[in-house]
Amino acid sequence: MxxxxxxxxxxxxxxxxxxxxxxxxxxEEVLQRTFEKEFPHIKLQQMDPFGWPEAQQLTIAPYAFLSGSSMVTDFAFLQLACRKYQVETYLEIGTWRGESAANVAPFVKEVFTLNLPDHTLLQMGMSQAYIDSHRFFSKDLANVQHLFGDSATFDWTPYQQNCDLIFIDGDHSTEAVQRDTETALRLRKTEKSILVWHDAKSDGEYPRYEVLLGIYRALPKELHQNLYLVKHALCAVYLPEGAEASAIQINALPNRQFELGLKNVNI
Ligand SMILES: C[S@@+](CC[C@H](N)C(=O)[O-])C[C@H]1O[C@@H](n2cnc3c(N)ncnc32)[C@H](O)[C@@H]1O
Structure with a gap:
């Protein structure tokens, strides 16, 4: 043709x-061009948390290996960040099965996790099975509090200036990521608080510009230099104290390898 x-x-x-x-x-090609036009001076950089001493031994639990699950390394990174920076109050946008909430819960004092309410998901035409899977792993955990609402309209007042780490993993459209990032900036307890975004990469190597556009539009320029993609994972992170960084290199030879053991845990 x-x-x-x-x-x-x-x-x-x-x-x-x-x-x-x-x-x-x-x-993504169109969005990459938009990104490069809007942020011509930005050179995406990556940091590797798996070189931190805390990363010697990690257990990821629970892990469902179901559709939409994050990568094992995403949960590992969240755990590592909570441990390394002694996070007490962790707040996330996007609960779903409660997998990320349950993975960080043992390492922090309190977890707040917000999701659209079940009746909203039903009105949006989501299947009952999908709705029922929400909070599966987090519902019985003593230090996890479930919050319900749309992150765009939720009353964030009680959580403002209260959170050590905010994980943004709700609606991944550029507009929603921008809005949730603006919210997250207000939720930071101090200037040392950490922001993490999920799906800022489309796989272990490639950036995802739909999400990156939202992040860079929302973050004040002076914070851009401490924004990193997370090597081996899908996350991006704003680390106020900075980190050793390298340029993104697609198809680079592996710089480290992991060994995974799988244990089937009774539900
Ligand atoms: C990718 S899942 C979260 C996965 C979870 N963080 C994990 O790793 O286990 C995204 C969730 O965000 C919810 N969500 C989407 N848009 C939202 C919004 N505007 N406000 C609150 N929750 C939202 C969806 O219902 C969905 O359950």
Missing amino acids: NKVSKLLKALGLILQRPALLNLILKD
Whole structure:
């Protein structure tokens, strides 16, 4: 098919289903170009928490290996950050199964985790099975408090200037990430508080510009230099005290290897 026929076919399909336009507008290549135009001086950098002494021995539990699960290394990174920076109050946007909440709970004093309420998920047309999976791992944990609401309209007043680490893992659209990051900045207990975003990479190596655009738009310029992608994981992190960093290099030779043991735990 030549280019003109392809264009006509594409236009026909878009006229029939205008929502298809989102596939173009949300295409990572398009978003990367937008990012590079908007932030021409930013050179994405990565830090490697798996070189920290705390990373010698890690246990990730619980881990479901189900659709939408974070990578093992994401939960490992959250645990490591909580331990290294002695996080007491951890707050996250996006509970789902409660997997991230349950992974950090043993290492902090209190966990607050916010999610859209079940009835909202139902109104949005989500399946009952998906809704029922919410809070599965976190519902019985003594130091986990579940909060319900839309992060855009939730009353954050009681949590402002109260949190040591804020994990943003709700709606991953650029606009929502920008809004949640602006909220997270207000939730920081001190200037030393840490921000972590999930899905700032699309896999262990590639950046995800849809999320990065939201982060960089929300963070004040002077904080940009301490923003890192997390090596081996999908997270990005703002570390106020800085970290050893390197440039992103796709298809680099592995600089470390891990050994995983799997243990089947009764539910
Ligand atoms: C990727 S999942 C969270 C996974 C969880 N952090 C983990 O690692 O185990 C995202 C969750 O955010 C919720 N969510 C999406 N948009 C939201 C919003 N605006 N406010 C609150 N929760 C939201 C969804 O219902 C979904 O359960």
